[in-house]
Amino acid sequence: MLYFSNLKTFSVLSVIIITLFFAVPNFFSKEQLNSFPNFIPKQQVNLGLDLQGGSHLLLEVDTEEIIKERVENLNADVRRVLKKNNLNYSNFKVSNESLKFVVEDFNSEIQKEISELSMSNSQNILAMGDQTNLIITQEENTIQINFTEEFIKQSVSNAVAQSLEIVRRRIDELGTREPSIQRQGSSRIIIQLPGIDDPDRIKSLLGQTAKLTFQLVDTSVNFDPFNPSKAPIGSEILVSDADEEFKYIVKKRIMVGGENLVDAQPGFDPQTNEPIVSFRFDRIGATKFGRVTQQNVGKPFAIVLDNKVISAPVIRESILGGSGQISGGFDSEEANDLAILLRAGALPAPLIILEERSVGPDLGADSIEAGQFAAIIGFIAVIIFMIFVYRYFGLLADIALIINLFMVLGVLSLFQATLTLPGIAGIILTIGMAVDANVLIFERVREEIRNGSNMMNAVENGYKRALSTILDANITTLIAAIILFFMASGPVRGFSITLAIGIFTSVFTAFTFTRLLISLNAKRLKPNFVGLSKNA
């Protein structure tokens, strides 16, 4: 066992040198690395947000809102069909996920009509080949209509995918450095923003659905903006964006919507120098906008964002060119943000922030510094202790430990795993535990010597006998690390990664590198090399 063939020696050393090679970039600055020749790897350890500073946000798409909207659409469709067929219905109830009503003469023709209308209104959501998205049940004269589970699932899934895209666009517009935006589970989105420790602006950008509509102001009733009476049928009361006390009565019908916008840019009104957002419609939007403005000259036209009126200017003349501008007493940052929101498009449903974790750059830097210092002190303590206990063999274990640490760093850089603060703790823990494999071996060697073996045999047998123990002992820790990896997220996951890497590298170095070092001295080995007195 102590004999190492040249090939074996070569492969052991190559594995070590290659991993060490990948650790190299971590000891140079980014600028220095760029000046190095190409064959030198440039990937440094990927620092977690807790070490480099940054913000982590966990968002959830409000799926109830999506289902609610779907049910509301269905509600309108069903009533239209019933009305068209001159059917009198009563007890019309709209619950969270279904409609219920009592009607006489409900027949399969009407049922078919409802299904077809609902189908045609949700074309973009249904999978190919779906026959229906509704379940209609009839019990005497009581009709209940539900969406199929598949349809609900698909609606939510679509909305989440769409939200993800819009979140990405909004964040990209802000020019954030290397943001990571990922979907998690069925309705969640994880956003990682390195270098941002106060995500207020991003949070406020993501907190708005940014649904833009142009609606006519209802001028048919006298109206006190501070104390409105009930809105007439077909109209609704909306508050002003600038002053919640100020209200408007606006016709419900949406004349043009934000989905027809092709561009929005912040700017300044050349006359008043007030910040504005200028926008441009696509062809359909321009046609609609032109027609409305043509027919309603002299009337106020409300620009509504997320059910709040930004402004309601009076239409002076028809606007046919398909572009216009919004002014609503914003400052220039607000104008800029509104332009971003309009360009990125509206979210299909509100986003709820479930979790936020932000770390400033100072704390991250302090953590790295403290971690490094703790690692060095712990390292020195372990090195001294090992030499104290095992003398020459302890020294060999120490050399292996140093190699081991660099290997952990190399593997982390190679696989671009994320190093977090608990991850640093994992490395420091590895310093303490990595010597275990060697300890087990050395103790065996001592035992063999005490039982009368000569040094060579003792080392041989020591390695042989310790093998299964080392495997068993390390597999248990590895199991814990793997479970942690799958159960945890964020910084704690980083701990499981360094712990697992540490287990592999320490077993590897104990069985190859330390043994190689011992074998190089095989002829000169004496009992006192392993910390036993000479006459043991």
Next chain:
Amino acid sequence: MLNISGTQINFLKVRVITFILSAILICLSIGAFFVNGLNFGIDFKGGTLIEIETSQEIEISGLRDNLNTLELGDVQVQEFGSSKNLLIRVEQQLGGDQVQQDVVQIVKDSLGSYLSTDINFRRTEVVGPKVSGELIQSGAIAIFVAVFAMLVYIWFRFEWQFSLGAVLALVHDVILTIGVFCITQLEFNLPIIAAILTIVGYSMNDTVVVYDRVRENLRKYRSKEITDLLNLSINDTLSRTIVTSVTTLLALLSLFIFGGEVIKGFTFAMIWGVVVGTYSSIFVAAPLLRYLDVKREWNTTSAVDSTR
């Protein structure tokens, strides 16, 4: 030169005392769990945590009174490592996930107007009720899964008697670790779960080394009395147990002293766990085998030991 090899300490002689000691500690832990409970951090009970650094020393009680006027419920202010570093915790607000977000702004505005020094916001964490509920659930599941996985692994590699003994020792360690957090009322958060899982791994590691030797000795000395055999096995592995515990503790102590405030709770749990785990593999796991009727006739050609 340190050499603990060749000791002949009669560990099993004191087993009644150590069993009683363990039983008392377990009862204390369980008692503290029900009386004090765990001091959950925001990871598990939701809420807001803000760490600030100021350029001048701040009088905490004044700041606390000021923050309490905001009507955000329970607000805790504590020093964090130095008198210029403060940790502010605000309990979870009623009304779902969305409202938690407002707390940060309210507290930041209030700090800005109350404190006349520069404030550096070092860390802001907001955990809503949905996520905190999930985290506590997945944390508990992780610990159960880990213990169960160990049970299966040891069963697979040894025999059920060993598996049972090891898992009892493991449960002992986990209970004592949770117990020390109940008694000290140190904050129990997500990294502590990671620490407990690592303790599970470490304690198992220690136990496996002793058990491995027990199995080996069972084959070697077929007629040896079980108590003597267990004593011999513990003594055989004692030196290794101590050396590895010391190196691990050296590394952890260094982390505890120099590693910074953020990770202190985690390191404390680990140190405690290593001490308890080492104790339990010598005084709980091994002596338990005496009562578990271990099999004496091992199949000597088992795959793993073919090296022998």
